[in-house]
Amino acid sequence: MMLKRCFPVVAFAALVLAFTAPSRAQSPTHSSWVGTWATSPYLADGGFNVRTLTGVTLREIAHISVGGAQVRIRFTNEFGLDPLTISDAHAALSAGGGSIQAGSDHALTFGGATSVNVPPGAAIFSDPVALEVAPLSDVAVTFYLPPQIMRAETYHGFADQDNYLATGDVATAQQLPQSTTIPSWYFFDGIDVPEVSSSRAIVTLGDSITDGAHSTHNANLRWPDVLASRMHDDPNLKNISVLNEGIGGNRVLNETTGPSALSRIDRDVLAQSGVRYVIVLESINDIGRLARLQTPWDEITAQQLEMGLKQIADAAHEHGIKAIGATLTPYGGANYYSDKGEEVREAVNDWIRTSGTFDGVVDFDKATRDPQNPTAFNPACDSGDHLHPGDEGYKAMANAIDLTLFAK
Missing domain, CATH: 3.40.50.1110 (SGNH hydrolase)
Structure with missing residues (x-):
């Protein structure tokens, strides 16, 4: 099945390589995937002022259902009006609050690149990364949003879960410095693990x-x-x-x-x-x-x-x-x-x-x-x-x- 989202053809090779079908995408070692966590995104039109989210790092927490030896992370710009630039993205095991477990941090790539431009209306998966996750555990997804034009934003407003924001690119920090708690998941709507x-x-x-x-x-x-x-x-x-x-x-x-x-x-x-x-x-x-x-x-x-x-x-x-x-x-x-x-x-x-x-x-x-x-x-x-x-x-x-x- 292909993503039911329209997006323009773009000339960035890394971006083209990063687009994958959500249930049957190929990876170097696994041919099939199953979702372990997802949320339903929509247009951010109230609540936390997402329009300030440039030049900041987000750390978002997802409570997964089944485990796996690898993960791939889905990012979304479905309701955006401009390309969304994501860089310095990471997946790690949450240590509670805004912290991650020491030694668990893994950098994410997109077709081998460390940053990606997500077209308006599109969603992408990261490349698979060898992060072993246990069932019913918390995964921390961290990424930097560099300064950019952002006229409309995609989020899931009610996370019932604390997520975290810090100024600047501090995505590799074990504990985000001087972070602010935010109530929503922004630009992130899924985690897959390999099928067993x-x-x-x-x-x-x-x-x-x-x-x-x-x-x-x-x-x-x-x-x-x-x-x-x-x-x-x-x-x-x-x-x-x-x-x-x-x-x-x-x-x-x-x-x-x-x-x-x-x-x-x-x-x-x-x-x-x-x-x-x-x-x-x-x-x-x-x-x-x-x-x-x-x-x-x-x-x-x-x-x-x-x-x-x-x-x-x-x-x-x-x-x-x-x-x-x-x-x-x-x-x-x-x-x-x-x-x-x-x-x-x-x-x-x-x-x-x-x-x-x-x-x-x-x-x-x-x-x-x-x-x-x-x-x-x-x-x-x-x-x-x-x-x-x-x-x-x-x-x-x-x-x-x-x-x-x-x-x-």
């Missing part, structure tokens, strides 16, 4: 509930993280990775925060290395708009959402990927709850359970709802805002997934 026997990836496609909103910061307790831990603990499934493609505020049918689920399936599901399954948990933000309509297209129906979810499942099936439907968690008491929206949620959940569209179903609604008040969360699962689970709710969601869905 029974390697395959699960993509979790969703909104803030998949992104892990209101889970404990820096603790990796999002439901996809807990699922990855369950996979690791099962000797028959330990080589299955989990890639979190959730975006807070995302919708199925219309763009809000990030591209809609329908418009990002090519990038976030089909183009991911080694993907064999997708768990789809989206629609609650579409439904929430019914409480306060802002545009004519906010007036959605259950049938429209079902059509959108079916298109996602159909696209997965066309590429040999199993699609697993997840029922929508309760939202009674949330600030955008409405009786009309609840009718739509229940109708969509009934359709997910009974339509036969999906290869399997995960009943997150049943796993998290209050038996005495099924339109709302079980209090033990509620983060307090009545829309997002807390840590116990995310754990209940992950534990509700039947792992036999992922048997070959």
Whole structure:
């Protein structure tokens, strides 16, 4: 599969060599790759002022799912308007905070070059590097952004993970000097490791509930993280990775925060290395708009959402990927709850359970709802805002997934 991103033909030999297909790219010693970590990028239009990110070093932390003897790192300029220059890039084992483990630092190259210009709309992989990473460990990706024109930036705004910024090119420092903590992942959206026997990836496609909103910061307790831990603990499934493609505020049918689920399936599901399954948990933000309509297209129906979810499942099936439907968690008491929206949620959940569209179903609604008040969360699962689970709710969601869905 090729990256579903358009980019212009460029004359830089190193850049051309650096572009690789995400799931079947060649390396000197490995022919196949599987994603171990991913995030879904979008246009930086608020939060931390990324427009100051020139002449600085970024150190970004990723909690991977499966291990490997090599890594390759994916950088993205998908929403940029200008070429993005990255130089002095490194991958290392995190030592916590902004530090890296001594002796683990490896310089990254791009077609053998130490810097690369990423065209607007493009994503690239680094060359493979012999960094051995353990399952469920933290990898630190560090890179320098030299002074350059940067009119638009690509990031994942809600990392629920501290990342770090320092002035100047200090990418080789074991501890970034005078660093600032930043809340997002910028220009970096994936890590692959070489495939081994029974390697395959699960993509979790969703909104803030998949992104892990209101889970404990820096603790990796999002439901996809807990699922990855369950996979690791099962000797028959330990080589299955989990890639979190959730975006807070995302919708199925219309763009809000990030591209809609329908418009990002090519990038976030089909183009991911080694993907064999997708768990789809989206629609609650579409439904929430019914409480306060802002545009004519906010007036959605259950049938429209079902059509959108079916298109996602159909696209997965066309590429040999199993699609697993997840029922929508309760939202009674949330600030955008409405009786009309609840009718739509229940109708969509009934359709997910009974339509036969999906290869399997995960009943997150049943796993998290209050038996005495099924339109709302079980209090033990509620983060307090009545829309997002807390840590116990995310754990209940992950534990509700039947792992036999992922048997070959």
